[in-house]
Structures are given as C-alpha cells and as structure tokens.
Amino acid sequence: MRRKILLLDTGREWGGGTNSMLELLKRIDRQRFDITCCFYNNYSRGNSETIESILNSIGIPVVFIAQRRQPKWAKIAKELLRTLFIFNRSLKKQMIGRVDEKWRVLPNAQQISSLLQAGQYDALYMNNQPSTNVEGYRAVEDLQVALIQHCRIEPQLNSVLVDMVNKRVDAVIAVSHGVNQTLRQSGIDAQRCFTVSNAIDIHQALPDRKAVRARLAYSPNTFIFGSIGSLITRKANHHIFQALGQFKRIHPEANWKMVVVGAGPEQENLVLLARKENIASNIVFTGFQNNPLDYLAAFDTFILASSSEGLPRVVLEAMLVKTAVIGSNVVGTAELISHNETGLLFEYGDIKQLSAHLAVLWQDASLRQRLINTAEERVRECYAIENYVAGVETILDNSIERKTHV
Template structure:
C-alpha cells in the first residue's frame, strides 16, 4: 500500500519553500508514495504547478477568488482569520476536514511547524523542513522553534551551513536532524527558459548595455535596497548597465521610492512577479543575488543550470552550490562588495566567459538521484 505524505504549507504564493515542495513531489516514487498538499489558504501563482494527480486540501479560500467589494473582502479576511485560529486551537477538527489519514506529515515552512507538532494524527511520522536563517529571530523564539523540532521525528535543513549557523546562534544541537539539498527540476528549468515573454520586456534586453537580472521577493532579506545604492553609484561613475528584478513583495513601495530618489528609474527596473522567470535569467548577461541571508537559494542554482554568470553574497548554502571564481563570484553583503563585483563583471569579459565555461562542465545528474535516496531513507 502507498504511504500517504501530507505536505503542510501556508499557500502556493511564489517562494522558495513552495518550489522546493513541488520538486520533492516530482522526485517521489508514485508506486510507493501518495503526495497530498494541505494549504492554510487556497491561493498563489504556483497552484497551477501542482501535479494533476496530487490531492489538495485547504482550510480557507483566498479572498482574491471572491467576487466582492472592499468591505466584504475585509469581513471575509476576518472570517478566514477566525477559521484558521479555530483549526489552531482545535487541531482535531482536521480529521473531519481531510478524507485521509497521513503516514507522514511534513511542515514545509516555520509557520506550519506549530500545527505539525499538534497534529491530531498521532501515529504519523512528523518531519520539519527548515529553509531559514535565524539571525533575524530572537533567542527566545529560536529556542521555542528548537523545542518544537525536538518533538518531530526529524528536521531537514536545506544546507549544512544553515544547520551549523542555526545551532551556533542558538547554542543548541538539533540531535534529530540532517541535511538534504533542495531538488532541482533541471529539464523543466531549461525547457521553460526557451519560452517567449512580453515583447516590451524582451526589448529591454536589446538595450546597448549589459543586463543584471535578479529573482526574489521584495523583502528586507533579499538586499535590494543596498543593490539600488550600489547600482546608482556605478551609474554616476560611468559604468552603464541595467538591473532587472523579477518578484513582488511588501517592500515594493519603499524600493520604488528609493529608485526615484536615486534617479535610476530607467536602469533599475522592478518588473513584478512572473510565473516563469527562467527566460529572463537565460536572456540576462549576468545574474545577481544580493541577499542578507538565505537557506538554499534555488534562484542561484537555477542561474547556474542556465549557464548565466552570477554574483551572489556568500550566505546560507550558497557556498554549497557555487565554487568561488569558478562557477560564480561570491562576496560579502555590503554596498562596496556589490559595486566591486558588478564592476569586475563589466570590465573583465574573459573572467566572465571562464565562469560560463565552468558552469557548462557542471554535472547535475547525481544531484536529484542522491536526494531521492535521502527521501527514501527518511520516509521509510
């Protein structure tokens, strides 16, 4: 009989955890495992990416799908919040909601961990997937997370660096843990990179300047505020180039204001969220990831797969993806280092071409095979 694997995740909005979950599902041997997804809220661009033969349950409907006015939407938000709180207070209600009893339950994000440890399915194997960097979190909150981790059967860290930093920062050892890198859907990434995209945006790549592309949510973690400053200074110093950012998020307004303040509206472009960011990465001259912290940044791995020369801050699991000066260029997080790295790429085309040659030699064949073996091990 197939083992039922229940993935808990807040929504299917574009994000690294969601993409990681989809790649895990695609790695599963369907003769042995039946994947099921439990969403807090039924919403998100990546809903369309869920394989058709995967069951989906959700606790509330996303308000974006409701045909109602502002007041009704506000009231629906309150109602949704009350429903989610109800499931949090009375987890046994989930037994009525689901038509299955899972053998394995996985919390794909920190926000799902509390509900995982309070699951009404007492006999299920409980696994926590940890993607974050806890340096933004207080010691008290961090130790609460460790306590919940120890109530699970296993915690999976997405990189050795993330696990090491987590334990060092909190001065606690997560004894029931191991590292599994995020799976990569290599054929899908390469295939989607060949798709066409908006003609007006395609013309941006025809400008007579080099183009840096970055993909990520517009949040403090991603470091786009500092990238704007570095870009502005380079432009003033005569190093013409443009930066295109694919993504959306709560910092859109503040970043847009900074772009206007720095007078770089024509060269630092926020193109918003794209269901398929891969043609933009493939079309770019360079990829840049200016993050303050990361777990295992899928976008960096995707740029590597697409043979786009890349600059990334050396945070989280980046060093486990990129070999410095060989398959990419790694830097510390600062305006000064971002400036120097971009300047180096603009001035040293031979160095950049050597990175591309090294990227093309990279063999990803064993990457997913090893992950499949690890999944078999933790699910048995």
C-alpha cells in the first residue's frame, strides 16, 4: 500500500531547505508514497515562480493554511511581558511563547490535525526544525500517525522543545552529522536521530565558465569573488565586505569584483557598508537570480560567511562547477570544507583571517586548482542526490511501519 504523507512547511521564504525539499519531491517513489504538501505561505522566488506552481508542475497537491494577523491583545500582552521580564531573557521568551501558542500555534495545530484525520494520513513529515514546527507536534498528540522531523539547519533547542520532541517524534532527519550531533547534545534521544546528508544532482548539465563570464560581461582579467543567498543577518555578508575592505587596502593593485546574488532586508545596510569600506565600485548586487549555477561557475571564489548552516547545498554546487570555496567554520559548512583540501575555512567573524584567505586565493592559481579538483571529486563521490532520496524514503517507510505495529 502507498504511504499517505502530509508534508508540513511553515516557512516564509524560499531558501536552500526549500530547494532540497523540491529535489526530494521530484524524485520520491510515487508508487510507495502519496504526498500532499501543507504550507502556510505561497512564497515565491524572483522569476515569479511560486511554491504552488512548482508543486503543481511536478504533480504534488498542496493546501494552504491561511495565517491570520496577530490580534491586538497578543501584541499588547507581549509588550507588557517584555517590560515585566526585561532582566530575565529566558522567562521572557517562555512567556511570550505561551502567548504565541494561544493565538497562532494551537489554531494551526487544530487545522493540521483535521487535515490528517480527514485524509487518513499515515505520517506527518515536517520540513523545518522543532522550534518552528511546534504546531505539528501539537497536531498529532492524540493521533496514531508517524511524526518525522527533517532538521535542515543547526537547531536552537531548550528543555521544553527537547521534551516535546522526545515525547512524540518517531524520527529526526539531520542534514549533516554536525546537526545530528547538536540534536543529541541538546538531549534528543539518539535512537530517534538519523543523518541523511543534503545532496545535489551530480549528473546535471553544467554551465561553461568562459561562456557564462562572456555573457555576464565579466572581463577575463577581473577576479570575481561571489556570494549567493538571502541577504539576511545570519549569512554575515557584512563580514565579507569588511574583509574585502581590508583586502583592498592591502592590495590596491588588485583588479576584482564582488558579485552578490540574492535579495533581502540587509541589502541597504550592505550598500552603506560598501561605501564605508571604500569598495562600493567593486560591488555588484544582482538581486535574486534563478540560475545560480551560472553565477557560481562565473566566480573565481565563492564565499559563505554564515553564523550557522545545516549542510549548505550552495557549497556543494560551487564545488561541482569547479569554483574555489571559502567558508566559516560552523556546523554544516565545516563538514563540506576540509581546510586546505577542499576549500579554506575561517573562524566565524574573524575578518582578518577571511581577508587573508581572499588574498591567498587571488594570488595562487595553483592552490585554487588543487582545491577545486579535490572538492569536485568529493562531491561526486559522497553527495549524489540518489543517496539523499533513498535515505529519506527508508526513514519514512520505517517510521510508518513501526507506528502501525505499536
């Protein structure tokens, strides 16, 4: 019998986790799994594609739970709590969470529970992380369905969340060994934690570097640094700009550009920072682009400076198209970048170290080539999309099977 699965995604923006989910849904065995998606937001990406349109194109039905605006009483209550508990951050967060649970979490949980019962689903499969999927846990409290949590970023967990997960979840899928370790160190039952590493399609047609650079009008003599992703604080593009400022002061003779692919709330701050660092003429903001592989192929060096990740697909993609990578030494990124072997690592926030790495890769073409060769080989050997899909399918199947025999 086909397993009926309701996939819950409570996100608000299209990120790497969204792409990983879509790659799974495109390839999952439809003879074994009957999947319906449940989203809160029909978010879109820059070319006007929406989640709904993409899911429709691959034959996956989707329903949306409309999100109501925060009522006035909840807003007032939270402001009062912030004042009352100004010196107790933990208690303040806990009390505000109770307000959110009453006006937002429980109503959503009731709707999710109704969907599960009406559709006679075998499992609820959640696509974010425990702190943003609380309503899913509430929805299945009294239901005999399997609960699977896909944890796509290093999670933030407290004792309440840990107890909630251990009480009800059947499996937590970590996208990297580092995320798995964080889950277990936080108190999640190790027997519930499984690692299925993010992966990419290693067989896809890849862009030609020279052709892409010519189309984008990048001079062969210009060294292209680049980043791709949402312009949000966690991605720490401000650290890249500060490091580039140091790089320019030390190497005023260098001919370079920094291409920033993506959009988000931090762009205005980054524009101001570029002026402050005297690098505004070197910075190119492209906005969102739906052909990230082309840009990755055009870069000489890709930089990911995030404060946290899960297992960043964009690093795998950069390695696949033979672009040198610099990354912050955080969970997920450090799992992909072996320092001085498949790329260069710097300690998160260490501007001086990042600037030195920029200079080394700008100067040393032989080092870049060595890193590129090793990284591409590692990706093709260890991170094929087929392994990712098979791993998730096995966990879904086993979790439902165990639940039916409880």
